[in-house]
Amino acid sequence: MRAKTGDRMITHGRTVGDVERVTEVIEVLGENGQPPFRVRSADGHESVVSPGPDSEIRGARRRRFLGRG
Template identity: 65%
Template sequence: MRADSGDRMVTHGRTVGDPDRVARVVEVLGRDGAPPYRVRDERGHETVVSPGPDTTVRHGPPAG
């Protein structure tokens, strides 16, 4: 996985009805875009993550 600051990380819900969680990459802590990442979610909370297989990266600005 590779991400840059400003990319969006989408962690897909694990059960039916569990919504996807979206967070913005604030800082890349690994080398050459590799994890871990400091992210900020929709509520403004920041955390450091090393995403698993249920997470995808959407590069670039948000659509719309």
């Protein structure tokens, strides 16, 4: 699993009813984009993680400005 700063890490719930957690990768601590990653959650909490098989990395969302193609 590789990531870069700004990517989102989604960790899926392990049991029925668990919600997925979405965090932002703010620093890659491993070599060549490999874990561990420093991530930040929506509430501002930061932690260092080595994601397991229930996680995936998605590229950073690109923002579109209104009125531009």
